[in-house]
Amino acid sequence: MKLLISACLLGTCCRYDGASKPHPLAAALAAEHQLVPLCPEQLGGLATPRMPAERQGERVVTRNGGDVTDAYRRGAEEALRLCRLLGCEAAVFKERSPSCGCGAVYDGTFSGVLTDGNGVTAALLLANGIPVYGESRMEELLK
Numbered sequence: 001m002k003l004l005i006s007a008c009l010l011g012t013c014c015r016y017d018g019a020s021k022p023h024p025l026a027a028a029l030a031a032e033h034q035l036v037p038l039c040p041e042q043l044g045g046l047a048t049p050r051m052p053a054e055r056q057g058e059r060v061v062t063r064n065g066g067d068v069t070d071a072y073r074r075g076a077e078e079a080l081r082l083c084r085l086l087g088c089e090a091a092v093f094k095e096r097s098p099s100c101g102c103g104a105v106y107d108g109t110f111s112g113v114l115t116d117g118n119g120v121t122a123a124l125l126l127a128n129g130i131p132v133y134g135e136s137r138m139e140e141l142l143k
Contacts, residue, residue, distance in 0.1 A: 004083055004091040006100050007037040014039040018049035025138045040099040040121040044075025055098045056108035063110050076121040091125055095134040102132045
């Protein structure tokens with residue numbers, strides 16, 4: 001199966017803080033599936049490193065109050081375009097991210113509190129019928 005995957009889970013230093021979050025099962029996933037790494041925030045035009053951001057309803061705002069919603073939407077649209085163009089059947093994304101989070105994201109207060117919801121990219125993919133797995137569910141995609 002061909003899968004979109006958050007590039008940070010493969011060790012790419014693309015997170016807001018310039019770091020990565022390599023996942024211990026990523027190599028096993030790559031051995032069984034064709035992976036297409038991406039960072040929707042970078043695809044949307046945001047730099048690395050960048051100011052931390054969280055969802056506040058339909059908006060995405062940075063810790064200092066900047067509105068980065070348009071960049072997050074552009075990145076989501078590019079991720080969907082790549083998914084369709086390359087025939088990806090699902091996505092494996094970094095949990096809690098304002099772009100990639102699936103099921104829970106930070107609540108927009110920058111206090112570390114989670115709330116039910118999806119990141120901008122995860123929401124767009126799900127709305128278009130593309131299954132999205134958080135990294136804690138990666139094992140479900142392994143034989």
